[in-house]
Amino acid sequence: MQLDIFLNVAVGGILTGLVYGLMALGLSVIFGVVRVVNFAHGEMMTIAMYAAITLFAAFHLDPLVMLVPIAAVLFAFGYALQAGVINKFITRPEHSQFLLLIAIGIIIVNVLLIIFGPDAQNVQVPYAFDSFKLGPLIVDATKVYAAGVAILVASALFAFFRYTPVGTAIRACADNHTGALVVGLDVRRLYALTFGLGAACVGAAGCLLLLIFDVTPSVGPAYTLLAFIIVITGGLGSMPGALLGGVLVGFTEALAGLLFTPSAKSMFAFAILVLMLLFRPQGIMGKRAA
Amino acid sequence: MIERLTAGVPRRALVLLGVLLAIFLVLPVLAGDYVLTVLILILYFGYAGLAWNIMMGFAGQLSLGHALYVGLGAYTAGALYVHFGIGPWIGLLAAVAIAALAGAFVGFLAFRFRIAGVYFAILTIAVAEFARVGFDHLSWTRGSAGLFLPVAQYAHNDLWHLRGHPVMFYYVLLAAIALAFVASRLLLQSRTGYFWLAIREDEEAARSVGIDTFLYKMLAVVISAAMTAFAGVIYAFYYNNLFPEQVFNITHSILIILGPMVGGIGTLFGPLLGAFLLESLAESLRTLLELIGVDLPGINQLFFGIMLLLVVIARPEGVWPWIATRLGLAGAQK
Numbered sequence: 001m002q003l004d005i006f007l008n009v010a011v012g013g014i015l016t017g018l019v020y021g022l023m024a025l026g027l028s029v030i031f032g033v034v035r036v037v038n039f040a041h042g043e044m045m046t047i048a049m050y051a052a053i054t055l056f057a058a059f060h061l062d063p064l065v066m067l068v069p070i071a072a073v074l075f076a077f078g079y080a081l082q083a084g085v086i087n088k089f090i091t092r093p094e095h096s097q098f099l100l101l102i103a104i105g106i107i108i109v110n111v112l113l114i115i116f117g118p119d120a121q122n123v124q125v126p127y128a129f130d131s132f133k134l135g136p137l138i139v140d141a142t143k144v145y146a147a148g149v150a151i152l153v154a155s156a157l158f159a160f161f162r163y164t165p166v167g168t169a170i171r172a173c174a175d176n177h178t179g180a181l182v183v184g185l186d187v188r189r190l191y192a193l194t195f196g197l198g199a200a201c202v203g204a205a206g207c208l209l210l211l212i213f214d215v216t217p218s219v220g221p222a223y224t225l226l227a228f229i230i231v232i233t234g235g236l237g238s239m240p241g242a243l244l245g246g247v248l249v250g251f252t253e254a255l256a257g258l259l260f261t262p263s264a265k266s267m268f269a270f271a272i273l274v275l276m277l278l279f280r281p282q283g284i285m286g287k288r289a290a
Numbered sequence: 291m292i293e294r295l296t297a298g299v300p301r302r303a304l305v306l307l308g309v310l311l312a313i314f315l316v317l318p319v320l321a322g323d324y325v326l327t328v329l330i331l332i333l334y335f336g337y338a339g340l341a342w343n344i345m346m347g348f349a350g351q352l353s354l355g356h357a358l359y360v361g362l363g364a365y366t367a368g369a370l371y372v373h374f375g376i377g378p379w380i381g382l383l384a385a386v387a388i389a390a391l392a393g394a395f396v397g398f399l400a401f402r403f404r405i406a407g408v409y410f411a412i413l414t415i416a417v418a419e420f421a422r423v424g425f426d427h428l429s430w431t432r433g434s435a436g437l438f439l440p441v442a443q444y445a446h447n448d449l450w451h452l453r454g455h456p457v458m459f460y461y462v463l464l465a466a467i468a469l470a471f472v473a474s475r476l477l478l479q480s481r482t483g484y485f486w487l488a489i490r491e492d493e494e495a496a497r498s499v500g501i502d503t504f505l506y507k508m509l510a511v512v513i514s515a516a517m518t519a520f521a522g523v524i525y526a527f528y529y530n531n532l533f534p535e536q537v538f539n540i541t542h543s544i545l546i547i548l549g550p551m552v553g554g555i556g557t558l559f560g561p562l563l564g565a566f567l568l569e570s571l572a573e574s575l576r577t578l579l580e581l582i583g584v585d586l587p588g589i590n591q592l593f594f595g596i597m598l599l600l601v602v603i604a605r606p607e608g609v610w611p612w613i614a615t616r617l618g619l620a621g622a623q624k
Contacts, residue, residue, distance in 0.1 A: 037408045085603065092606065094407055095352045099551060100602045102354075102544060106595030110588030118587065217588075221540045225419060228412045263434075264427055270420040277413060278403050 004136040009258045010251060011139055015147035017250020019208045021243035022150040023223065024230035025157065026201030032237030033174040033194040036086055036097050040105035042223025044199055047108060048074055048206030049215040050116055056123040063123055064145060067207040071153075071200040078199025083192040090191075105220060112217035120214040128211075146208035153204045154243055157197065161239070170194055174237075202227075222266070229273040235286025244284060248272070295475055303619045314464055318457045326456050330528070332569045333463035334521060339549035339561030340470045341517035346547070347556035348474075348483060349510035350490030352411045355418030357542035358396075359389040359515040361425065361534070363522025368439055368532050369431050378452045378527050385519040392417075393515025397508045406493075415540060422538030431532070439530040452527040459528045466520060467562065474558050477513075486510055490556075518546075541591070548594055552601045554608025563610050568594060 027041045038044075051070045052063040081104070089097050130141035161167040173180040173190050180187050226249065234245025249269050256268040276283065296304060318326060338360065345351050366388050367381030396417055400410050426434040447454030452462070477483045485506045488496040497503045526532055536542065553564025572590045579589060586592075605612060 088603075095346070095411075095555075096602060096606050098352070098354075098408070098411060099547075099598060103595050103598035103602060106544065106591055107599065110592035110595060113588035114586050114592065222419075225412070225415055225540075229416070232409070232412070261427070264423055267420055267423045270416045270423075273416050274399065274413070277405050277409060278399065281403070281405065281409065 006255075006258070007136065008138055009254050011137060012143055013251040013254020014247050015139070015143040015250070016212055016254065017247035018147040018150045018243065019205055019212065019246070020226065020230055020250050021234075021246025022154055022208070023202050023205035024227045024234070024246050025154055025239060025242040026198035026205065027227045028231045028234070028237060028239060028242040029157070029201065030195055030198035031231070032239075033170055034082065034086070034090070034191045036089070036195075037101070038195075038198065039098050039101035039224060040108060040220075041202055041227045042225070043105040043108040043220035044074065044077070045202045045206040045209070045223055046112060046215055046217060046220045047077070048203035049210045050112055050121075050217075052207045052210050053116075053121050053123055053215070056125075062125060063207040063210050064149060067149065067153075067204050070207055071203040074203030075196040075200040077196075079192045079196035081199075082195035083188070086195065087188050087191060105224065109217050109220050112220075116217060118216060118218070120216045122214045123210055125211065140212075142211040146211045150205065150208055153201065154239075157201065158239060160197075166190075166193070226266075226269060229269050232281075232283055233272055233276050235283025238283065238285040241283055241285030248284075294479060295472065297479075300619055302617070306617070306619075311468070318460050323456070326460060328569060328573045330456060330460050330463065332565050333460065333467060334524065334528075335545065335549050335569060336562040336565035337463055337467050337470060338518060338521040338546045339553070339565055340467065340474060340558075341514050341521065342546050343550045343555065343557075343561050344474060344477065344517065345510045345514035347550060347560075348478065348490065349486040349507055350493075351507060351510060353414045353511075353514070353543075354411045354540070354547070355396075355414035355416075355543050356514075356518055356546045357538050357540065358392060358414070358418035358421050359518035360522040360525060360542065360546070361418075361421060361532075361537040362389045362392055363519030364526035364532050364537050365425065365431050365437065365522075366519075367523040368437050368526035371439060371526075372437060373430075377450055378523050379450065382520060382523050385523050386516045389519035389522070390512045390516040392421075393511040394508065396515075397511035401504050401507050415543070418538055418540065418543060422534045425534035425538060434534060437532040439526065441530050452524075456528070459524060463524060466524075470517060471558060471562075473517075478558070482506060482509060545594070548598060550608075552597060552608060554610035557608065557610050557614075559614075560608050560610035563613070564608065567609070568597060571597070 023041075023045060027038055030036060030038050048070050051073065052066050055061045055066050055070075056063060085100065086097070089100055125142070127141045127145075132139045132141060132144060161171055169180070169185050170190050170193065172183075173185060173187050173194075177187065180190075230245035230249050231242055232245075233248060234241025234243070249272065252268050252272060253265040256265040317329060321329060338356065341359075342353060342356050345353050363382075363385040366385040367378050370376040370381040370384060371378065396414060399405065400413055405413055425431060431437045447458040449458060449462075452458070478487075485496065485501050488499070488501060489503050489506060493503055522537070525537065548568055549565035550561040551564065552560075552568055553562065554560030572593045575593055576590060579586065601608065
């Protein structure tokens with residue numbers, strides 16, 4: 001095996017992994033605050049991917065730019081979902097919440113299937129075949145742009161939670177639900193806001209991922225599972241953990257694709273999951289559960 | 291044994307159950323080919339739902355990956371038949387053993403390492419997905435190209451080799467459901483059943499009164515997996531083709547849990563009622579749409595999704611407990 005091939009694949013995997021990380025960040029934020037596991041996460045991402053495809057086909061609008069309005073639409077979708085339905089489920093048993101979101105996921109997959117058909121679709125941006133050369137490294141331009149924007153969006157989200165009053169209030173809800181209620185925070189509205197933000201994250205990730213992969217309506221559940229694996233690897237509820245987990249999974253998948261066969265790459269993500277669950281269930285960056 | 295089975299069940303419930311069984315026994319005589327395939331689908335998901343129900347409904351362990359056990363059962367029996375000409379009933383023994391082992395593997399990983407709640411649910415999905423991708427690359431079962439069982443025209447129904455008319459599969463499944471139903475009832479009334487319910491309601495409390503929660507949760511997973519394997523064997527010999535993409539698919543797992551969800555988790559009759567309602571309504575809807583000239587590929591699943599959504603929101607305990615009360619069968623969670 002030549003070293004430069006290995007390096008190229010590894011870098012490609014890490015860049016893709018950053019986009020995975022942004023996708024998983026949405027799941028992690030929602031879980032960390034609302035304590036609801038979004039079983040429709042990947043499906044929500046496919047909504048964004050098809051929105052980007054439609055806009056590109058109709059008006060030749062670049063997914064990198066359309067990311068902003070699409071993320072806004074996903075935000076509204078997430079906000080409405082939490083405010084309208086999920087808030088009522090906060091006190092229900094866990095499996096009820098899972099099944100609610102699984103139902104929403106099934107509906108999304110099949111509505112997309114009815115509208116767009118089962119065939120794989122993608123966008124052909126003008127820079128689809130450009131690449132950057134850096135010594136022995138040749139990196140796809142699409143992956144560089146996607147990873148760069150993913151870092152940008154993730155940083156914005158970090159800054160929001162760290163420095164804005166609303167972000168601080170949301171963190172307060174996550175840390176101490178009762179305490180947040182006592183000091184008069186509108187927890188339900190903040191939950192809706194959080195779910196909206198998580199949805200916006202995965203919407204942005206969808207636009208970016210579309211530069212790298214095709215989309216079919218049925219890939220939603222696979223991405224949901226991938227997001228779970230990443231979040232569990234990084235530590236459920238930890239924001240840096242999600243990005244780190246994404247990079248780790250992206251890297252592993254890329255190498256597995258190189259060393260074995262690309263279609264078997266997801267087996268390695270599952271192997272990571274099982275190992276993490278067994279030996280470090282709180283994840284790399286997670287705190288030990290009480 | 292009969293006394294134990296019927297203890298505490300109102301006479302009305304027994305009579306209704308008898309009538310229902312009689313109806314299902316004569317139905318194939320009246321039904322055309324199309325209705326028969328729908329009925330077989332109902333029985334298939336009813337049976338698989340009963341098997342899943344043991345794990346989730348009784349012991350409270352949510353499996354979102356039951357397609358794993360269907361797939362293992364189907365592939366074991368199918369491959370033994372294709373490669374060595376071993377008949378399905380012998381193959382069933384191997385299928386049950388392998389599925390039970392897989393269940394024990396999942397259970398051991400989860401319960402020994404205290405993986406619970408959402409982590410457990412995700413583990414079950416991940417193992418099923420692992421098997422799906424694995425079988426895609428397993429050349430012994432023809433990988434993603436699919437395993438095909440030899441099909442020929444059969445003059446008569448060969449029950450021993452499960453070769454013949456769909457009616458045969460109907461009765462085999464009906465018998466399996468009757469057995470699974472009785473077994474579920476016996477299990478529920480056994481010591482094991484009471485321990486399961488205790489674990490489902492409050493695992494901490496169950497452990498503190500001395501129940502070996504690890505052992506009983508393992509039992510639930512293994513029994514459920516073994517029972518599900520039979521659904522897989524039927525799947526293989528009824529459809530005669532197996533694709534990892536279909537059998538092990540997460541959608542298949544979800545379809546299995548839809549029946550019990552809609553009918554009522556933890557009840558005995560709920561999984562059957564749920565499967566009946568879902569499949570018959572979905573098929574009616576499809577037929578109706580066909581009549582007005584609309585053919586939408588995802589419409590069945592969309593309908594399932596909407597039904598699940600409505601049930602989870604409006605009647606999370608399922609429709610059967612509600613109907614049972616209306617029928618004056620309260621107390622008989624049959």
